[in-house]
Amino acid sequence: MNMIGAIEEGFKRDVGEFNIGDTIKVFVKVVEGDKERIQPFQGVVISRKGSGTRETFMVRKVSFGVGVERIFPVCSPNIDRVEIIKKGDVRRAKLYYLRGKKGKSAKIKEKEIISE
Amino acid sequence: MTGILGRKLGMTQVFDESGKMWPVTVVEAGPCCVIQVKTKEKDGYEAVKVGFFEIKKEKKVNKPLKGIFKKAGLNAYKILKEFPMGDLKVGEMITVEKFQKGDVISATGISKGKGFQGVIKRHNYAGGPASHGSMFYRAPGSIGASSYPSRVWKNKGMPGHMGSERVTVKNLKIIDVKADRNLLLILGAVPGSKGTFLEIRKGV
Numbered sequence: 001m002n003m004i005g006a007i008e009e010g011f012k013r014d015v016g017e018f019n020i021g022d023t024i025k026v027f028v029k030v031v032e033g034d035k036e037r038i039q040p041f042q043g044v045v046i047s048r049k050g051s052g053t054r055e056t057f058m059v060r061k062v063s064f065g066v067g068v069e070r071i072f073p074v075c076s077p078n079i080d081r082v083e084i085i086k087k088g089d090v091r092r093a094k095l096y097y098l099r100g101k102k103g104k105s106a107k108i109k110e111k112e113i114i115s116e
Numbered sequence: 117m118t119g120i121l122g123r124k125l126g127m128t129q130v131f132d133e134s135g136k137m138w139p140v141t142v143v144e145a146g147p148c149c150v151i152q153v154k155t156k157e158k159d160g161y162e163a164v165k166v167g168f169f170e171i172k173k174e175k176k177v178n179k180p181l182k183g184i185f186k187k188a189g190l191n192a193y194k195i196l197k198e199f200p201m202g203d204l205k206v207g208e209m210i211t212v213e214k215f216q217k218g219d220v221i222s223a224t225g226i227s228k229g230k231g232f233q234g235v236i237k238r239h240n241y242a243g244g245p246a247s248h249g250s251m252f253y254r255a256p257g258s259i260g261a262s263s264y265p266s267r268v269w270k271n272k273g274m275p276g277h278m279g280s281e282r283v284t285v286k287n288l289k290i291i292d293v294k295a296d297r298n299l300l301l302i303l304g305a306v307p308g309s310k311g312t313f314l315e316i317r318k319g320v
Contacts, residue, residue: 003142003144003297003299004125004126004128004142006297007128007130007294007299007301008128008143011130029135030132053128053129054129067205073131073137075131075133076131076137077131077135085296094182
């Protein structure tokens with residue numbers, strides 16, 4: 001009955017689980033002329049917002065001393081895949097405080113994986 | 117010209133083949149039944165009267181309308197509108213298949229009611245400064261000088277009732293047509309709230 005839900009269902013996709021504070025590598029499809037190639041973007045996930053097909057996540061990296069942030073829709077067909085490099089241990093849902101920090105203070109503690 | 121009647125279901129966002137995201141309004145359009153065909157000889161102009169949104173309960177149809185539907189041998193419909201279309205017979209169905217991806221359309225409907233509004237919201241007046249001792253905030257200001265025109269011009273923008281009126285939005289594009297579910301995905305916003313009945317016309 002819910003037609004809008006049915007339309008959104010068609011765009012849903014699974015890019016794997018990752019959380020705020022994780023260092024991830026997003027493989028983005030880039031079209032140049034008539035060729036398509038894959039460009040990686042590696043950084044820290046500093047926010048996730050929205051729900052359903054509207055959900056987006058923000059990845060921050062420091063490139064040649066300049067902070068770069070990219071927002072990706074979770075369901076975007078332009079994302080080829082997402083790889084988790086490191087699991088981060090953070091206490092906040094939004095890591096906007098990283099923007100004002102440099103060097104060692106901008107580092108995120110790595111999550112210790114407790115083995116059973 | 118091609119026209120169809122529909123019902124606004126709400127908005128969402130979709131991705132196209134290149135991965136671009138578009139904001140779309142989902143409209144349940146048709147199937148619309150042709151109730152009457154008007155001809156140049158009989159009525160002086162050519163048009164078809166179409167019906168949309170079937171009425172299930174017989175007692176909800178009034179007597180004059182019941183006669184019209186009975187004479188045509190059709191089910192009763194809630195919304196009746198005329199479109200200048202040709203080559204159709206009584207009882208034929210108009211579906212979303214008449215529309216294609218990329219078509220430019222216009223959508224007409226009753227806009228959301230805003231109630232009694234001031235001039236800033238209703239007529240885009242600028243208003244006054246909020247601070248620095250200002251005592252003039254959202255008032256309309258002078259509505260006419262004393263020597264000339266010595267009266268208020270006709271159509272001067274004043275506070276009053278806003279919204280709940282017939283609005284047409286032109287130059288809308290169809291992003292997708294879902295014929296199996298009678299849905300049109302229209303780029304951007306259309307008038308009214310969810311459930312508003314819309315007239316959709318091809319071309320501007």
